[in-house]
Amino acid sequence: MPLLFPSSVRLAFGAALLALAPLTLSAQGLLSGTPATTVVQSEQARAELLAHAPDGVSAGKPVWVGLQITHAPEWHTYWKNSGDSGLPTELRWTLPTGVVAGDIAWPTPRKFPIGNLANYGYDGTVVLPVPLTVSPDFKGSHLDVQLDASWLVCRKECIPEEGRFALRIPVQGSTALNGAAFDASFQAAPKDQTAQDSRAEPAPSVLKVALNGLPGAWRGQKLEFFPELPGVIEPGAAWTQGWSGERWSAEVPLSPHRTDSPARFALVVAPAAPPGHGPGSAGVRIDLPVQGNWPTAAAPPAAVPAALQAALAENAASAVANKTGASALTLGAALAGALLGGLILNLMPCVFPVLAIKITSFAKQADDRRGLRINGVAYTLGVVLSFLALGGLLLALRAGGEELGWGFQLQSPAVVAALAALFTLIGLNLAGLFEFGRMLPSGVANLQAKNRTTDAFLTGVLATAIASPCTAPFMGASLGLAIALPTEQALAVFAMLGLGMALPYLLASWVPAVARALPKPGAWMDSLRRFMAFPMFATVVWLVWVLGQQSGIDGAAALLMLLVVLALLVWSLGLSGKGRKAIAGLSLLGLVWLGWAIGPNVTRVQSATAIGASVATSVDGVSWQPWSPQAQADLVAQGRPVFVDFTAAWCVTCQYNKRSALADNAVLKNFAAKNVALLRADWTRRDPEVTAALAQLGRNGVPVYAIYKNGQPIQLLSELLSVQEVLEALAPL
Numbered sequence: 001m002p003l004l005f006p007s008s009v010r011l012a013f014g015a016a017l018l019a020l021a022p023l024t025l026s027a028q029g030l031l032s033g034t035p036a037t038t039v040v041q042s043e044q045a046r047a048e049l050l051a052h053a054p055d056g057v058s059a060g061k062p063v064w065v066g067l068q069i070t071h072a073p074e075w076h077t078y079w080k081n082s083g084d085s086g087l088p089t090e091l092r093w094t095l096p097t098g099v100v101a102g103d104i105a106w107p108t109p110r111k112f113p114i115g116n117l118a119n120y121g122y123d124g125t126v127v128l129p130v131p132l133t134v135s136p137d138f139k140g141s142h143l144d145v146q147l148d149a150s151w152l153v154c155r156k157e158c159i160p161e162e163g164r165f166a167l168r169i170p171v172q173g174s175t176a177l178n179g180a181a182f183d184a185s186f187q188a189a190p191k192d193q194t195a196q197d198s199r200a201e202p203a204p205s206v207l208k209v210a211l212n213g214l215p216g217a218w219r220g221q222k223l224e225f226f227p228e229l230p231g232v233i234e235p236g237a238a239w240t241q242g243w244s245g246e247r248w249s250a251e252v253p254l255s256p257h258r259t260d261s262p263a264r265f266a267l268v269v270a271p272a273a274p275p276g277h278g279p280g281s282a283g284v285r286i287d288l289p290v291q292g293n294w295p296t297a298a299a300p301p302a303a304v305p306a307a308l309q310a311a312l313a314e315n316a317a318s319a320v321a322n323k324t325g326a327s328a329l330t331l332g333a334a335l336a337g338a339l340l341g342g343l344i345l346n347l348m349p350c351v352f353p354v355l356a357i358k359i360t361s362f363a364k365q366a367d368d369r370r371g372l373r374i375n376g377v378a379y380t381l382g383v384v385l386s387f388l389a390l391g392g393l394l395l396a397l398r399a400g401g402e403e404l405g406w407g408f409q410l411q412s413p414a415v416v417a418a419l420a421a422l423f424t425l426i427g428l429n430l431a432g433l434f435e436f437g438r439m440l441p442s443g444v445a446n447l448q449a450k451n452r453t454t455d456a457f458l459t460g461v462l463a464t465a466i467a468s469p470c471t472a473p474f475m476g477a478s479l480g481l482a483i484a485l486p487t488e489q490a491l492a493v494f495a496m497l498g499l500g501m502a503l504p505y506l507l508a509s510w511v512p513a514v515a516r517a518l519p520k521p522g523a524w525m526d527s528l529r530r531f532m533a534f535p536m537f538a539t540v541v542w543l544v545w546v547l548g549q550q551s552g553i554d555g556a557a558a559l560l561m562l563l564v565v566l567a568l569l570v571w572s573l574g575l576s577g578k579g580r581k582a583i584a585g586l587s588l589l590g591l592v593w594l595g596w597a598i599g600p601n602v603t604r605v606q607s608a609t610a611i612g613a614s615v616a617t618s619v620d621g622v623s624w625q626p627w628s629p630q631a632q633a634d635l636v637a638q639g640r641p642v643f644v645d646f647t648a649a650w651c652v653t654c655q656y657n658k659r660s661a662l663a664d665n666a667v668l669k670n671f672a673a674k675n676v677a678l679l680r681a682d683w684t685r686r687d688p689e690v691t692a693a694l695a696q697l698g699r700n701g702v703p704v705y706a707i708y709k710n711g712q713p714i715q716l717l718s719e720l721l722s723v724q725e726v727l728e729a730l731a732p733l
Contacts, residue, residue, distance in 0.1 A: 039689045040163030041629035042696065043636050043708065044153040045077065046070040049145070049165035050127065052182040053175040057143045059136045064182055065101075065167065066129035067091060067149055069122070072633035074155045076123040079109035081228055083119035083235040087152040087160075089128060094146035098138030102131040107188035107279035108270045111224050111235075118236035119154075120226055126279055127178075127185040143169040188279035190268045193286050200265040200288040204295055206251045207233060211269065214248055214284060218271055225252060226268040226283070232258050254295065261294035331489055335496045342500020375456035376509025382460020384498035390464070391494030395487060413550045413603045417559050419465065420543040424563050425570065427536030430529050433567070434574040460502065549649035549684045551604055558594075558601040565591045615680070619668040627681035629689055635677045636710050641733045642677045646694060646704040649684040653719060654703040661721035670726075674733045676707075709733060 040047045052064040067089070069077055078086040093101040106128065109120040134143075150162040169175050193213060201208040209225075220243055227233055234253040241250040248269075270283025428434060540563070548556035569587035572580060615624040625631065627644055635642045645662065647654040661667060671678060683690045683702050697706055697716060705717040707729060717729055 039629070039692050040161070040165070041689060041692050042153075042159070042161055043633055043710075044072050044075045044155075044159055045151070045161065046629045046633070047149065047151070047161070047163050047165075049147055049167045050178040050181060051145070051167055051169045051175050052129075052178055053143075053169055054179065056173055056175075057134055057138075057169055057171040059134050059138070061134065063132040063134055063143070063169070064129050065093075065132060065145055065147075066127045066182060066185065067147065067165075068125065068127045068178075068181060069151065070125045070630060071123050071153065073637045074123075075153050076110075076112055076119075076121045076155075077126075077151045077153050078119065078121040079226070080104070080106050081120055081226065081230040082152075083112075083121075083230075084114075084117035086119050086121065086154060086158070089151040090149065091128065091130060092148045093130070094148075095132070096138065096140065096144060098135045099143065100133045100135075102133065105129045105131065105185070105189050107185050108190050108268060108281060108283040109226055109279065110273050111226075113236060116236050120235070122279055125181075127181050129182055129185050141171055143171060145169065185279070188282050190270065190283040190285040193284045195286055195288050198286055198288055199291050200267075201291045202254070202294045203251075206239075206253055207265075208249070208251050209267070209288070210247060210249045211286060212247050214246075214269070216246075218248075219243055219246070221271050223248065223250075223269045224272050224283075225250060226270070228266040228268070229260060229262060231255055232260060232262075232265070258294075259297050261297055263290055264288060265290050331492075334493050338493045338496040339500040339503075342497045343503060345497075345501045346504055371452065372509045374453055376506045378453045378456040379460040379463075379509075380499070380502040380506045382457040383464055383502040384460075384495050386461045386464035387494045387498030387501075388491055391491055395490055413547055413555065416543055416547045416550065417562075417602050420540050420547070420559060421563065421566060422465075423536050423539050423543065424566060427533045427540065428567055428570060430533035430536060432530060434570045463501070464498070546649045546684070547602065551602060554601045555604060558598040561598065562591065562594055562602070565594055617663070617668050618665060619672055622668050622672045622678065624678045624680045627679040627690075629693065632679060632708065635679075636708050639710055640675055640677045642679060642708040643671065644679045644681055644693075644706045644708065646681045646683060646690065646699075646702050646706070648682065648702050651683075651702045657703060657705075657721045661723050661726055664723045664726075667723055667726050667730075670730045674730055676730065676733065707733075 046069070048068045048070075050066050050068050052066070053061070055061040057063055069089070071077065078088050080088050082088055089104075091101075091104060095101060107122070107126060109122060112119045112121060112123075132143075132145075145165075145167040147165040147167075148162070149165065150160065152158055152160050196213050198211045198213070199209075201210075223241060225233075225239070225241075232255060234255050237253040239250060239252045241248065264287055266285065266287040268283045268285050271281045273281050544556050544559055547559055565587060569584060569591055572583035572587050574580075575583065617623060624645070632642055632644065645654075645658070647658065649655075670676075681687075681690045681693065683694075694700060694702075694704060697704060697714065703719050705721065707715040707717075709715075715729055717725060
C-alpha cells in the first residue's frame, strides 16, 4: 500500500491551499474591512481612540474623533492649563487629503489640591473630542485616522505615557456606537459666553475679576476658577469670591513668576464639582478684556549657555551610540533565543504528527545518501521560508495599524476550519480510506512519485502550519523584540526560528548513521502510517474545540457535519464504475449545499460576553475571572497581587499549563493564602486590548504569565510552567 509521506505530500498540499486562502482573505479584511481601534493600557490608565459620525462622512456633516482616557482610582490627567504642575494631553493627527482636525473641545476640568498647590484635570473616564472638517475634495470609501498621543498621568507620582492609534471610519452609514461617551463630553464642555460688561483688572498682587450674566442657578454658590493661560495666577493659593446680585466677583493671587501680560484673559468658571469621577460640572467660558496695566512681569528664563548646549549635545550623541550598541547585543540575544526556541518546538505536542513524516522518509531513503541530503535541505527551506512568510505578513499587517501577534492566523475561524479540513484529509489518507494515486490520472500519479524534493519542501511548509500555534520557551522574548526591530532584523529572527525547528532533521539527513539506525522498510511502515492517523484526528478534535471557543457550539457542529460529508466525498472518489460518479456527485452537491446552509455558522464569531465567564477551581474561594484592563487596574489599586494568564484556545502550550501547573492544588492554595486575584486574558479571537497588554510586556504571542503588584516591578514567568516555578514566584508576595 503506497504511503502518503513523503511521496504524496505534494498532492495533499492542494488541500493546504484551501487553508491558506482564508488566511489571505483574512489579511485583506484586516487592511480594508471593518474599522480597527487601538487601545493603550497601563496600570494607571486606559486610552482608546473613538469616533462619532452619526450621519456618515461627507462635507458639512458632523464628524468627531476623540481620545477616551479611563483612569485607575486616584490617578488623573490634565486640562489645557495643567495648573501648578503637570502637562496637558497632546494629540497629533495624520489625516487624508481633504480632512482637517480642529482643536480639542476640552470638557470642564476638576481642581486637584495638593498641599499649597493645585492642578486642573480629569479623573474617572473622560473623552477629549476633536471635530473633523471634511471638504468636498475628500474621496474614498473609508476615512483612515491615525493619532499619536501623549499624556501625563499622576497620583502622588507622575508617569508619562504615549500611544499610537489607528481607526477606520466608513463613509457610508452611521458610526454612532460611542455616541453616549461623546454626548457626556459635550454636556461637560463649558458654554461660550460674551464678555458684555464683565472684565479682568490686574492689581499689584491679585487679579480682580467681575463677571455678569452667569446662569441664574449659580447665584449664591461657590465657583471654581480655571484660567486658560498658564502661569498667570497661583492655582493653589487662597482666594476670595462673592456675589452681589447678578454680579460675581473674585480676587485671585497673581503668580510671582508670571511672564505674560495679556490684553485679554480667557477663563472658565463652573460650580464646584461634586465628589465623583470624570469631568467637572459644565461651566461657562468667557474671554475677558483686561482693564488697566499689569504689574511688572518676572524676567524670562536665562538662555542656556553655549558651553552647556555643547555638553548636552555630546551627551545625547553618546546616549545614541550606547543605545545602538545595546540594540546589537539585544538582537544577538533574540537570534539565539529564536534558534533555541525553534529547536524546542520539535518537542511541542502540536508538532508531533510531523515526526512520522520524517521517520518514514528517512527509512525509505536510508541507502540514498545524496537524496537524503537534498531532501533535508528542501525540508529546511520549506520551514524557513514559511516562517519568513508568516513573519512578513505579521509585520506588514502591524505596519498597517493592526494589533496582531504570533499565531494571529488562528484567531480567524475560517483558517481554523480550513486546517481542520486539511488534517482530516491527511488522517483519512493515513488510515487507508482513500489513496491519492487512485483518484488521479496515472501520469500525474507517476509524476508526483518522482518529486521527493518538492514533497520534502511542502512537508516543511506543513510542519510550520502545524507548529505556528505553539510558543516554546525562549521564543516569547525573541518574538516580542522582533516586532520592534527594523524589518530586516525582525525577519532574521523569524528565519532563525525556522532554522532552529528544521535543524535536527537537517543534521540527521547529513549523518547516514541516523537513517541506518531505523528498521528497514517493511510492514512496520504501514502500521506506523495507520497509527499516525490517530494523532491527526486528535489534532482535528483540538481544532474543532478551538472553533467552538470562537463560533460557539453551532459553529463546531456545522464544521463536524462538513467534515463528515468531505470524508464521504473523498471516499467516493476512490470507487470505480458508475457508483463513483453517482455517489461523488451527490456528495459534492451535499457539501456545496451544506456550505451555503450552515457554513456561516462556522465563521460567525460569538460575542465576548458569551465567551468570558468566571471559572471555578478545586480550591474554595479561588476562581479565574475574565481579564480586562480596568479589572486589572482596579485590583492592583486595591493592593491585591494579580496573576494574569494570557492564553488562547489554539495555543497547545497554554492548555497544557492550564491543566498542569495552574491546576495544581499546592499552587491554588498558595494563590488563596496570598490573596492573589486570578485573571485570564483570552486571545483566542482578535482582541486589541490583549495585544496591547502583551506589547507592554515585550511579548508578541501566548502563553505569557505575569504577576502585578503595586509598588513592585512586573514579574514574568516562563512559557512552559512548572509547579516549583509558580510557587517560587508567589513566595515574595
